[in-house]
Amino acid sequence: MIQLVVTSKRAKKSLRKVPHQVAVAFVFWRESVKEHRLEQIQKIPGYHDEGLSGRLRGLRSFRLSLGYRGFYRVVQNTIEFVMVEEVNKHDYKKIERIFD
Numbered sequence: 001m002i003q004l005v006v007t008s009k010r011a012k013k014s015l016r017k018v019p020h021q022v023a024v025a026f027v028f029w030r031e032s033v034k035e036h037r038l039e040q041i042q043k044i045p046g047y048h049d050e051g052l053s054g055r056l057r058g059l060r061s062f063r064l065s066l067g068y069r070g071f072y073r074v075v076q077n078t079i080e081f082v083m084v085e086e087v088n089k090h091d092y093k094k095i096e097r098i099f100d
Contacts (some may be wrong), residue, residue, distance in 0.1 A: 001073060002038040005030045010098070011070075014087040018068060023066040025086060038074070055096050071095060 007015075007030070015023050032041050042049040046061040052071075060070045070087045088094060 003034050005033050006050070011087055018087055018089075020067075022064045022068045024089070025068075026070060029062060029070065056092070059095075 015026060029047070041047065046063070048061075050061060051057075052059045052061060059071050059073050061071050064070055064087065067089050068087060077095070
């Protein structure tokens with residue numbers, strides 16, 4: 001039951017650079033996770049929430065617009081939360097460099 005969303009410093013910086021509608025979509029996604037739990041939000045087809053493979057295994061992505069995706073990982077210790085790592089324009093090579 002994941003309802004806590006933590007946005008990393010890198011993701012906050014990315015959100016300052018994206019178009020306004022993408023930032024608004026991210027805030028809506030974050031608030032939806034807080035209200036309805038991540039498990040329910042992952043079922044919504046419009047977000048295209050999917051696990052990544054290859055060098056990005058362990059990360060998941062969700063659609064914010066046709067060109068922009070948010071990347072996150074689920075962290076489980078005593079508290080389960082989502083760490084949003086990056087928001088960018090489908091640049092998977094950049095994401096691979098960040099998480100190497």
